Amino acid sequence: MASPALISESEQWKDLKQHVSEIQTTHLRDLMNDVDRCQSMMVEYEGIFLDYSRQRVTKETMGKLFKLAEAAHLKEKIEKMYGGEKINSTENRSVLHVALRAAREKEIYSDGKNVVPEVWQVLDKIKDFSEKVRSGAWIGATGKPLKDVVSVGIGGSFLGPLFVHAALQTDAVAAEYAKGRQLRFLANVDPVDVARSIKDLDPETTLVVVVSKTFTTAETMLNARTLREWISSSLGAGAVAKHMVAVSTNLPLVKDFGIDPANAFAFWDWVGGRYSVCSAVGVLPLSLQYSFSVVEKFLEGARSIDNHFYSAPFESNIPVLVGLLSVWNVTFLGYPARAILPYSQALEKFAPHIQQLSMESNGKGVSIDGTSLPFEAGEIDFGEPGTNGQHSFYQLIHQGRVIPCDFIGAVRSQQPIYLKGEVVSNHDELMSNFFAQPDALAYGKNPDELLRDKVPDHLIPHKTFTGNRPSLSILLPSLSAYDIGQLLAIYEHRIAVQGFVWGINSFDQWGVELGKSLATQVRKQLHASRVDEKPVQGFNFSTTTLLSRFLEVSLSLSLSQHAICALSRV
Numbered sequence: 001m002a003s004p005a006l007i008s009e010s011e012q013w014k015d016l017k018q019h020v021s022e023i024q025t026t027h028l029r030d031l032m033n034d035v036d037r038c039q040s041m042m043v044e045y046e047g048i049f050l051d052y053s054r055q056r057v058t059k060e061t062m063g064k065l066f067k068l069a070e071a072a073h074l075k076e077k078i079e080k081m082y083g084g085e086k087i088n089s090t091e092n093r094s095v096l097h098v099a100l101r102a103a104r105e106k107e108i109y110s111d112g113k114n115v116v117p118e119v120w121q122v123l124d125k126i127k128d129f130s131e132k133v134r135s136g137a138w139i140g141a142t143g144k145p146l147k148d149v150v151s152v153g154i155g156g157s158f159l160g161p162l163f164v165h166a167a168l169q170t171d172a173v174a175a176e177y178a179k180g181r182q183l184r185f186l187a188n189v190d191p192v193d194v195a196r197s198i199k200d201l202d203p204e205t206t207l208v209v210v211v212s213k214t215f216t217t218a219e220t221m222l223n224a225r226t227l228r229e230w231i232s233s234s235l236g237a238g239a240v241a242k243h244m245v246a247v248s249t250n251l252p253l254v255k256d257f258g259i260d261p262a263n264a265f266a267f268w269d270w271v272g273g274r275y276s277v278c279s280a281v282g283v284l285p286l287s288l289q290y291s292f293s294v295v296e297k298f299l300e301g302a303r304s305i306d307n308h309f310y311s312a313p314f315e316s317n318i319p320v321l322v323g324l325l326s327v328w329n330v331t332f333l334g335y336p337a338r339a340i341l342p343y344s345q346a347l348e349k350f351a352p353h354i355q356q357l358s359m360e361s362n363g364k365g366v367s368i369d370g371t372s373l374p375f376e377a378g379e380i381d382f383g384e385p386g387t388n389g390q391h392s393f394y395q396l397i398h399q400g401r402v403i404p405c406d407f408i409g410a411v412r413s414q415q416p417i418y419l420k421g422e423v424v425s426n427h428d429e430l431m432s433n434f435f436a437q438p439d440a441l442a443y444g445k446n447p448d449e450l451l452r453d454k455v456p457d458h459l460i461p462h463k464t465f466t467g468n469r470p471s472l473s474i475l476l477p478s479l480s481a482y483d484i485g486q487l488l489a490i491y492e493h494r495i496a497v498q499g500f501v502w503g504i505n506s507f508d509q510w511g512v513e514l515g516k517s518l519a520t521q522v523r524k525q526l527h528a529s530r531v532d533e534k535p536v537q538g539f540n541f542s543t544t545t546l547l548s549r550f551l552e553v554s555l556s557l558s559l560s561q562h563a564i565c566a567l568s569r570v
């Protein structure tokens with residue numbers, strides 16, 4: 001029998017819908033008393049411990065979710081992805097970020113061609129180039145070694161590498177390799193970001209890596225031209241060849257830009273931007289900073305999860321479990337958001353990366369066949385490292401809106417401190433919160449308990465915690481490059497699981513196009529008004545008013561003065 005066009009028409013979906021009312025009668029306070037249930041909701045893989053007992057699910061719910069996964073052909077979809085089928089059907093592309101971290105001898109095909117050899121060709125090239133730069137064998141135009149790197153890119157060409165960089169910065173092994181070197185990122189087209197990214201850097205000792213899958217992204221290309229100007233105005237146009245390299249799928253445009261194709265690092269259209277951190281997009285800048293050997297460990301970590309995701313039964317498959325739980329929370333329980341709460345400062349850029357990964361992948365309103373979805377897909381991701389978040393937005397999570405939370409912690413700190421005379425080490429202090437918060441959310445505090453605590457009557461409603469707020473906990477052994485690779489891959493695959501079950505295309509992003517094309521119209525208008533004093537036209541009343549005001553106030557600055565201002569500040 002053919003599958004229904006929409007997963008929401010399946011019996012398994014309807015069954016879960018009905019099951020919601022049963023779950024609504026439960027409270028986590030009671031569910032947590034069932035040790036057998038809790039035990040069944042703990043999974044371990046290579047020292048990564050997942051505890052999802054604080055989700056609003058019973059064993060029966062999980063059984064129904066596994067049946068839903070079957071109805072959605074989850075296993076087949078995963079196999080299609082790994083098999084290089086063009087599952088990104090609106091762009092007619094394979095989705096093969098798993099090939100980016102495949103072992104050298106592995107075979108993964110796209111369009112009938114094993115892509116692994118070319119992946120390793122680029123990885124070998126990165127290893128060779130990064131070793132040359134790091135050892136001083138590759139020198140700048142004035143003969144000095146290049147110790148600083150500015151990686152210019154935005155979106156998927158920025159957020160993943162930034163997350164990994166932030167995480168490796170305090171890892172003892174990685175930090176040792178990074179001594180005396182700096183890695184910075186330039187993403188925003190805001191000239192303020194240009195100024196920040198090159199503050200106190202010397203073009204003579206700086207290498208600029210332009211990272212853009214398409215090599216057409218307006219922000220990145222203007223930033224790249226700006227840094228090209230920064231280099232050539234100081235060292236001469238000939239210096240660009242020694243101080244600028246590129247990562248892209250569009251090598252002809254790299255050449256047109258003036259970067260020697262020999263210094264271009266390729267990737268392929270079967271790598272989505274937000275899934276590209278394991279391509280040269282992340283591997284090149286990170287290898288320049290931390291050495292290829294460290295980054296290779298990161299790739300190996302991601303690979304271990306790729307194998308786990310592909311082969312583990314759903315009941316013990318971490319990405320599948322957390323993906324199904326998110327589908328349950330978003331679509332069946334109606335919780336629109338998810339908080340990413342790493343109890344680790346090293347993971348401070350994890351939530352921003354997951355925001356793009358998740359919201360650009362699953363923020364869709366139609367099924368893969370183009371049918372409007374009669375249910376909500378995608379979720380609002382946000383987060384901050386604990387404990388900072390506790391002193392900020394946790395109030396809302398405890399007593400306001402219900403937001404399923406991901407608590408992420410590590411057994412070992414990257415930077416342990418134990419002060420003599422303190423009750424616990426600094427890491428144990430941090431982790432006390434990691435263990436306490438999920439129970440506070442699950443159990444809450446009821447009026448009877450407050451009465452027993454002699455809380456005055458008028459404060460009881462204010463001090464009551466309803467509890468029954470779902471969370472899951474992921475405890476990693478440590479935060480080495482390997483662990484970071486694993487964490488990344490868990491979330492990449494989790495998001496794919498969600499999209500596969502919802503029946504959407506998680507690998508396109510048409511929703512970002514409209515704003516871009518309207519910006520092109522505005523850009524033309526700004527140019528015409530500033531250079532030829534043309535009036536604002538073709539926009540609605542509000543935009544015309546706002547644009548005219550912007551132009552009137554700033555028109556006194558001519559275009560050339562703008563250029564001078566920007567460059568002098570640079």
Ligand SMILES: O=P(O)(O)OC[C@H]1O[C@H](O)[C@H](O)[C@@H](O)[C@@H]1O
Nearest residue numbers: 155156157212213214217273512
């Ligand atoms: O790497 P690029 O081609 O410069 O693209 C950078 C980013 O811009 C686009 O608008 C997409 O929304 C992102 O998915 C992409 O990562």
